[in-house]
Amino acid sequence: MVSLFRSLAITTTAAALLGAALPAQAQNKEQYFPLQSYRVGPYAAGGTGFFGGFIDYMQLVNQRDGGVNGVKLTWSECETEYAVEKGVECYERLKKGLNGAPAAATNPLSVGIAYATLERSTQDKLPLITINHGRTDSTDGRVFPYAFPLQLNPYSEVSAIINYIGQQSSGLDKLKGKKIVVLYHGSPYGKETIPVLELLSKKYGFALQQIEVPHPGNEQQSQWLTIRREKPDWVILRGWGVMNPVALKNAQKVGFPAKHIIGNIWSNSEDDAAPAGDAAKGYISITTHPSGTQFPVLQDIRKYVVDAGKGNLADPKRFGNVYYNLGVVNGILNIEAVRVAQAKFGKRPLSGEEVRWGFENLRLDDVRLKELGATGLVQKLQLSCADHEGGGAVRFQQWDGAKWNVVSDWIQADRALLRPIIEASSQQYAKEKGIALRDCGKEATVALK
Amino acid sequence: MTHLDLAAPALSADWRRYSSARPWRAASHTPTILALLAAAFAFLWLPRLGSDYLFSAVLVPWLVLSLAGLGLNLLTGYAGQLSVGSAAFMCVGAFAAYNAQLRIPGLPLLGGFFIAGLSAAALGVLTGLPSLRIKGFYVIVSTLAAQFFVPWVFVKFGWFSNYNASGVITAPPLKIAGFVLSSPADRFLLVLGVTLAMTAAAWRIVHSTTGLRWMAVRDMDTAAEVIGIPVARAKLSAFALSAFYLGVAGALWAFAYVGTVEPHGFDLARSFQILFIVILGGLGSLAGAFVGAAFIVLFPIALSLLADHWLAGILAPGNLENAEKIVVGALIIGFLIREPAGLWRLIQKAFHRVQVWPLKA
Numbered sequence: 001m002v003s004l005f006r007s008l009a010i011t012t013t014a015a016a017l018l019g020a021a022l023p024a025q026a027q028n029k030e031q032y033f034p035l036q037s038y039r040v041g042p043y044a045a046g047g048t049g050f051f052g053g054f055i056d057y058m059q060l061v062n063q064r065d066g067g068v069n070g071v072k073l074t075w076s077e078c079e080t081e082y083a084v085e086k087g088v089e090c091y092e093r094l095k096k097g098l099n100g101a102p103a104a105a106t107n108p109l110s111v112g113i114a115y116a117t118l119e120r121s122t123q124d125k126l127p128l129i130t131i132n133h134g135r136t137d138s139t140d141g142r143v144f145p146y147a148f149p150l151q152l153n154p155y156s157e158v159s160a161i162i163n164y165i166g167q168q169s170s171g172l173d174k175l176k177g178k179k180i181v182v183l184y185h186g187s188p189y190g191k192e193t194i195p196v197l198e199l200l201s202k203k204y205g206f207a208l209q210q211i212e213v214p215h216p217g218n219e220q221q222s223q224w225l226t227i228r229r230e231k232p233d234w235v236i237l238r239g240w241g242v243m244n245p246v247a248l249k250n251a252q253k254v255g256f257p258a259k260h261i262i263g264n265i266w267s268n269s270e271d272d273a274a275p276a277g278d279a280a281k282g283y284i285s286i287t288t289h290p291s292g293t294q295f296p297v298l299q300d301i302r303k304y305v306v307d308a309g310k311g312n313l314a315d316p317k318r319f320g321n322v323y324y325n326l327g328v329v330n331g332i333l334n335i336e337a338v339r340v341a342q343a344k345f346g347k348r349p350l351s352g353e354e355v356r357w358g359f360e361n362l363r364l365d366d367v368r369l370k371e372l373g374a375t376g377l378v379q380k381l382q383l384s385c386a387d388h389e390g391g392g393a394v395r396f397q398q399w400d401g402a403k404w405n406v407v408s409d410w411i412q413a414d415r416a417l418l419r420p421i422i423e424a425s426s427q428q429y430a431k432e433k434g435i436a437l438r439d440c441g442k443e444a445t446v447a448l449k
Numbered sequence: 450m451t452h453l454d455l456a457a458p459a460l461s462a463d464w465r466r467y468s469s470a471r472p473w474r475a476a477s478h479t480p481t482i483l484a485l486l487a488a489a490f491a492f493l494w495l496p497r498l499g500s501d502y503l504f505s506a507v508l509v510p511w512l513v514l515s516l517a518g519l520g521l522n523l524l525t526g527y528a529g530q531l532s533v534g535s536a537a538f539m540c541v542g543a544f545a546a547y548n549a550q551l552r553i554p555g556l557p558l559l560g561g562f563f564i565a566g567l568s569a570a571a572l573g574v575l576t577g578l579p580s581l582r583i584k585g586f587y588v589i590v591s592t593l594a595a596q597f598f599v600p601w602v603f604v605k606f607g608w609f610s611n612y613n614a615s616g617v618i619t620a621p622p623l624k625i626a627g628f629v630l631s632s633p634a635d636r637f638l639l640v641l642g643v644t645l646a647m648t649a650a651a652w653r654i655v656h657s658t659t660g661l662r663w664m665a666v667r668d669m670d671t672a673a674e675v676i677g678i679p680v681a682r683a684k685l686s687a688f689a690l691s692a693f694y695l696g697v698a699g700a701l702w703a704f705a706y707v708g709t710v711e712p713h714g715f716d717l718a719r720s721f722q723i724l725f726i727v728i729l730g731g732l733g734s735l736a737g738a739f740v741g742a743a744f745i746v747l748f749p750i751a752l753s754l755l756a757d758h759w760l761a762g763i764l765a766p767g768n769l770e771n772a773e774k775i776v777v778g779a780l781i782i783g784f785l786i787r788e789p790a791g792l793w794r795l796i797q798k799a800f801h802r803v804q805v806w807p808l809k810a
Contacts, residue, residue, distance in 0.1 A: 037766065039766055039770065040767050040771055044767070076757075077766045079753070079766060079767070081770070085707070088505075089507075089510075089750060093502055096502070111615075112711065115709040116707045116708060118619075118709060119619070120708070123631075136614060136615075187604070187713060188615035189615065191615065191616055215713070314765070425614060428611075432611070432621065433619065433621065434621075
């Protein structure tokens with residue numbers, strides 16, 4: 001009899017506890033962003049800027065709008081120091097969500113960590129966002145359902161640069177007979193564009209020489225002597241970190257004009273140009289997002305977040321620089337994907353799989369960009385099941401010795417030309433891993449229902 | 450065996466610790482039994498209890514690095530040859546396993562790991578050749594050369610990564626006898642199985658003639674040579690076996706842990722990490738590799754979890770990380786002052802004290 005009472009008591013207590021726990025979870029309307037950030041180590045400048053901008057944008061959405069349709073945004077950080085295994089550990093630690101709030105997407109901002117969590121993300125059904133970087137062939141959403149190299153993959157990057165050079169030479173047909181040297185970082189990231197540049201050189205008939213700079217890139221004398229001998233019309237700099245200012249200084253030494261050097265997406269920050277001093281004056285680089293604070297969304301962040309003492313940057317002078325604005329852009333794209341997914345699945349915290357749908361159906365046109373206060377900061381973007389990149393446009397900016405000035409409109413990569421190469425690469429991956437291609441026609445009909 | 454018997458007096462006190470003639474021999478079975486019990490527990494119950502996080506972020510890297518530490522310990526701890534090329538051997542293992550799986554149809558997974566070990570061992574012998582002429586710190590130079598040469602080769606020649614545009618390799622689906630190892634728990638069991646089998650083999654090796662020869666060479670190679678130990682063979686076999694272990698560890702690192710690796714993931718920093726595992730855990734002790742790896746892998750994670758729990762919001766995230774580094778660094782110095790022979794020795798001493806309590810050890 002006693003034992004019967006006891007078991008009854010236990011059952012009731014358990015039921016009561018469960019009952020108490022359940023509504024609490026339902027009330028907890030939050031969407032969680034796991035942040036594999038890096039604030040110490042050699043790449044802290046990029047990490048603090050990017051994650052500062054990302055967090056400040058989420059703060060803005062919470063403060064100004066009360067979250068996304070009433071769903072508050074929440075996040076927590078885990079330090080990776082840009083190291084792969086720390087990034088993996090952070091991924092595993094954070095992927096489950098926070099206090100019942102489900103994780104929406106991961107944004108490691110590191111090629112190495114992105115590679116290492118690519119398969120995990122697919123298995124866990126959690127989107128992996130690699131804005132402006134990442135594995136080029138993950139653009140093919142049929143093979144990589146959960147990876148999103150948003151805005152600009154490495155192939156688009158060089159294609160847009162070649163298109164800009166064509167524009168400067170008054171027409172792509174004028175590229176014939178021109179000479180272009182590509183100076184690239186001796187790492188997987190640097191090597192990634194070698195085949196596609198060769199293809200472009202054949203197509204447009206310009207002479208191409210690709211020169212490797214061994215990591216980390218603080219010795220470049222012999223490379224620049226070669227460049228002096230070759231006398232190219234343009235030098236494309238695909239650098240990283242210390243390699244960039246060193247390249248600019250060496251260019252000055254051999255008398256190569258900075259205004260004929262075009263830096264890529266990882267050679268485009270204030271931290272790349274400023275240390276070269278005078279040598280950087282006139283240096284051109286691409287960007288997907290200008291620096292500056294004039295955009296309404298940045299003004300709002302200043303008003304609601306920074307002035308309220310909630311800004312994430314330790315150094316307020318970095319507000320609006322290249323890294324910070326990339327973080328804001330990244331925030332906008334993530335939150336918009338959540339918004340799109342909410343329109344389909346309901347105004348509640350969403351699973352990673354649902355947010356993935358949001359990314360694949362993300363569409364940012366001029367009207368929406370204006371509403372967001374991000375005209376000129378974010379490019380028009382349309383993603384789909386098969387296309388996880390979406391934009392493929394860049395603007396060019398020139399360093400005047402103190403700051404970047406935008407000197408071109410949006411310039412589009414030749415994405416139709418690149419697509420077959422991307423598909424060939426993704427299909428090789430699919431074959432190696434035994435992945436069946438997703439049928440995007442089917443996905444679209446599901447989406448319409 | 451004659452040369453061996455002659456060798457015995459030339460060995461230092463260290464040797465006696467590993468020989469069967471130790472004074473507290475009866476007691477020495479207890480840790481072994483405990484270790485076996487722990488292994489049985491890990492195999493039978495842990496997969497049901499643990500979470501994905503525990504397996505794929507904590508236990509798998511710990512075991513893989515333990516295996517790597519074990520490999521280096523064979524070379525540095527037992528044969529006395531310093532090396533900062535461990536990561537290069539791991540790198541060779543990872544790429545060899547990948548290429549073996551890719552290019553030999555129907556090759557079983559473990560066969561791939563074996564090829565990984567053999568490839569690394571071949572490089573190990575090559576790297577070890579200079580050690581026949583030069584000694585001590587100078588041997589480091591040749592291992593350092595391997596450390597810089599290997600990643601360069603894999604970056605330079607696309608064939609090794611099957612012409613992947615970014616030069617990275619990805620693990621194929623892991624299958625053993627028809628079972629697909631897809632969950633973190635499965636991968637943990639794979640790593641655990643390989644690690645345990647190879648640890649048992651290492652135990653046999655270091656207690657065999659080969660192991661005793663290594664120790665003789667370590668303690669004084671001139672004396673070893675005088676009494677007839679084939680020093681060249683001993684050194685090269687140590688390089689080969691050590692590299693074999695590191696190669697398998699590298700393959701496990703790529704296949705069961707990270708999934709996708711680039712050559713620069715196996716850089717000098719990784720070599721130093723493995724060297725520190727061995728020094729911290731205890732040179733010339735198999736268990737030391739596990740304890741050292743636990744300290745290097747588990748301790749920072751535990752500290753960071755604790756700090757997240759108690760200090761988040763009080764300290765800025767960047768400062769929190771720096772504070773953790775200070776604590777870990779201070780502890781390493783503290784431990785090494787307290788017991789230069791490593792953490793495992795510290796544990797053994799504590800164990801011995803418990804055994805003879807209340808008498809003083």
